[in-house]
Amino acid sequence: MDTKNIEMITRMVIESLQKQQAQEQKNGFMVPIGVSARHIHLTQADLEVLYGPGYQLTKKKELMGGQFASNELLTIVGLKLRAIENVRILGPCRKFSQVEISATDAMKLGIKAPLRESGDIAGSAPIALVGPKGALYLKEGCIIASRHIHMSPKDAAQAGVKDGDYVSVKADNDRGTTFNNVKIRVDESFTLEMHIDTDEANASGIATGNTVTIVK
Numbered sequence: 121m122d123t124k125n126i127e128m129i130t131r132m133v134i135e136s137l138q139k140q141q142a143q144e145q146k147n148g149f150m151v152p153i154g155v156s157a158r159h160i161h162l163t164q165a166d167l168e169v170l171y172g173p174g175y176q177l178t179k180k181k182e183l184m185g186g187q188f189a190s191n192e193l194l195t196i197v198g199l200k201l202r203a204i205e206n207v208r209i210l211g212p213c214r215k216f217s218q219v220e221i222s223a224t225d226a227m228k229l230g231i232k233a234p235l236r237e238s239g240d241i242a243g244s245a246p247i248a249l250v251g252p253k254g255a256l257y258l259k260e261g262c263i264i265a266s267r268h269i270h271m272s273p274k275d276a277a278q279a280g281v282k283d284g285d286y287v288s289v290k291a292d293n294d295r296g297t298t299f300n301n302v303k304i305r306v307d308e309s310f311t312l313e314m315h316i317d318t319d320e321a322n323a324s325g326i327a328t329g330n331t332v333t334i335v336k
């Protein structure tokens with residue numbers, strides 16, 4: 121190939137890459153949605169109170185980052201003795217027990233659950249758990265989980281964000297909702313996904329598998 125042809129091809133490739141980049145910037149960084157239904161994380165000790173000594177969670181479905189949805193379900197009870205049945209436990213067991221519910225669930229249970237990041241449970245709402253072999257009262261641990269985006273370091277570089285950043289995200293559907301205060305969480309084990317609860321999903325007309333765009 122002569123020099124002239126090489127120059128021409130190089131220019132075409134560069135132009136096409138620039139066009140693609142401009143289009144991507146215009147569209148924003150796309151993120152698939154995962155809607156989180158109400159769920160429970162337990163310590164091994166608390167699991168044994170509810171299911172008996174030595175009990176191990178059984179796997180129903182793999183989730184990202186080595187987590188899984190278990191087959192085990194509990195009834196959660198608020199202080200006014202209003203209950204929600206069949207709330208799934210996610211595994212593996214953790215250092216702290218935690219119950220994540222929606223704002224609608226909190227109203228149904230008569231609980232003042234604060235909006236928190238997962239794991240931040242100090243001073244959160246009390247709740248009772250009922251299992252097949254026992255019951256448990258948690259003095260704190262019930263929260264409404266704040267929305268967030270999981271991503272790998274590679275995704276973060278592409279999106280131009282870093283761990284701990286807050287972004288806005290736009291859903292381009294009939295309702296056209298923009299979500300502010302969405303926390304970015306970066307880890308090698310994460311698959312790109314934005315987690316919202318069932319209230320947020322229903323209010324904005326978004327379902328698992330739909331995509332939203334980071335608008336920053």
Ligand SMILES: [Zn+2]
Pocket residue numbers: 268270315
């Ligand atoms: Zn999440």
